[in-house]
Amino acid sequence: xxxxxxxxxxxxxYALEVFGDRWTxxxxxxxxxxxxxxxxxxxxxxxxxxxxxxxxxLQKMETDGLIIRKQNSEDKRQIFYELTEKALDxxxxxxxxxxWSVIYDKDTAAPPELMxxxxxxxxxxxxxxxxxARTRQT
Amino acid sequence: xxxxxxxxxxxxxYALEVFGDRWTxxxxxxxxxxxxxxxxxxxxxxxxxxxxxxxxxLQKMETDGLIIRKQNSEDKRQIFYELTEKALDxxxxxxxxxxWSVIYDKDTAAPPELMxxxxxxxxxxxxxxxxxARTRQT
DNA sequence: TAAATTACTTGCAACTTGCAAGTAATTTTA
DNA sequence: TAAAATTACTTGCAAGTTGCAAGTAATTTA
Numbered sequence: 025x026x027x028x029x030x031x032x033x034x035x036x037x038y039a040l041e042v043f044g045d046r047w048t049x050x051x052x053x054x055x056x057x058x059x060x061x062x063x064x065x066x067x068x069x070x071x072x073x074x075x076x077x078x079x080x081x082l083q084k085m086e087t088d089g090l091i092i093r094k095q096n097s098e099d100k101r102q103i104f105y106e107l108t109e110k111a112l113d114x115x116x117x118x119x120x121x122x123x124w125s126v127i128y129d130k131d132t133a134a135p136p137e138l139m140x141x142x143x144x145x146x147x148x149x150x151x152x153x154x155x156x157a158r159t160r161q162t
Numbered sequence: 163x164x165x166x167x168x169x170x171x172x173x174x175x176y177a178l179e180v181f182g183d184r185w186t187x188x189x190x191x192x193x194x195x196x197x198x199x200x201x202x203x204x205x206x207x208x209x210x211x212x213x214x215x216x217x218x219x220l221q222k223m224e225t226d227g228l229i230i231r232k233q234n235s236e237d238k239r240q241i242f243y244e245l246t247e248k249a250l251d252x253x254x255x256x257x258x259x260x261x262w263s264v265i266y267d268k269d270t271a272a273p274p275e276l277m278x279x280x281x282x283x284x285x286x287x288x289x290x291x292x293x294x295a296r297t298r299q300t
Numbered sequence: 301t302a303a304a305t306t307a308c309t310t311g312c313a314a315c316t317t318g319c320a321a322g323t324a325a326t327t328t329t330a
Numbered sequence: 331t332a333a334a335a336t337t338a339c340t341t342g343c344a345a346g347t348t349g350c351a352a353g354t355a356a357t358t359t360a
Binding site: 062063064067075076078079099101102103 | 305306307308309310
Binding site for chain 4: 200201202205213214216217237239240241
C-alpha cells in the first residue's frame with residue numbers, strides 16, 4: 025500500500041538545489057533588480073564571476089525554469105535572458121535577505137527608499153518590482 | 163577626500179558569505195525549527211552532512227555570530243549550540259523560501275498549518291517561532 | 301574584407317567536499 | 331574500578347568544483 029503522502033522533501037532543501045550556490049542569487053539579483061539582460065552585462069558585476077561559471081549557471085537556471093534564453097532577431101549574436109514567474113517570485117526572498125543583511129552588517133547598504141517601502145507596503149513594492157522586470161523584457 | 167559613504171556592499175553578497183553554501187541553512191533550519199541543539203542530532207538530518215563539514219560549518223557560524231557554543235555542566239562531553247538573535251532573525255527568510263519551494267516544487271512539503279499562518283498572520287507566527295526557539299535553549 | 305563584438309568552450313591548477321577511519325575527554329556499565 | 335560506550339570532534343585522501351587564462355564560432359561593424 026503506497027503512502028498517500030508523496031510530498032516529503034524539505035522546502036529549504038529544494039531551494040538550496042536551485043539557488044544554494046555562490047552565484048545563482050547574484051545573477052538573479054542582476055537580472056531582477058539591476059535590469060541586466062545580456063551575458064556581457066552579467067560579466068561586469070563587481071563580484072567578478074568567471075565566464076565558465078556564469079555559462080554553467082545560466083544553463084542550470086534554464087534547466088530549473090528560472091530563465092528563458094532568447095536570441096535577438098536584429099543581432100543574432102545576442103541572447104536575451106528573460107526571467108520566468110518562478111524567478112520573479114523570488115523577489116520577496118531577495119528583499120527579506122536584504123533586510124537582514126542591512127541590519128546585521130554595517131558595511132552593507134541597500135537603497136533606503138526600497139527598504140522603507142518593503143517595511144511599509146511590501147505587497148505593492150513586490151508587485152511593482154515584478155512589473156518593472158516584466159516590462160523590461162518585453 | 164574620503165567618500166562620505168562607506169556602506170557599499172550589496173546585501174545579497176553579505177548574506178551569501180554568511181549562509182550561501184550547501185549546508186549552513188540546513189543546520190539553521192534544524193536548530194531553529196526542529197529544535198536540535200547537539201552535534202549528534204545535527205548529524206542525523208536526512209540530507210546526510212559529513213562530520214568534518216558539520217564541524218567546519220559550526221565553527222564558521224560561531225565566527226559569524228549565528229550560534230554560541232556552550233558546554234553542558236552536567237555532562238561535560240556535551241555541547242549545546244544556541245542561536246543568537248542574528249540567527250533567529252533569519253526565520254522570515256526561511257519561511258519566505260519555504261513558501262516559494264512549496265509553490266514551485268511538487269515534491270516539496272511544509273506543514274500546511276505553518277504556511278497558512280505565514281500567509282495570514284506572519285508577524286505573530288514569526289514572534290512565536292522565535293520565542294519557541296529561545297525557550298528551548300534556556 | 302579585416303577588425304570587433306558576443307556568447308560562449310576548453311584546459312588546467314587550486315581549492316573544497318565527501319567518505320572512512322581515528323582520537324581525546326568524559327560518562328556509563330559490568 | 332576497569333572496560334565499554336558516548337560525545338564531539340580531527341585527520342588523510344580521493345573525487346568533485348571553482349577560478350583563471352586562453353581560445354573559438356558566429357555574426358556585425360568599420
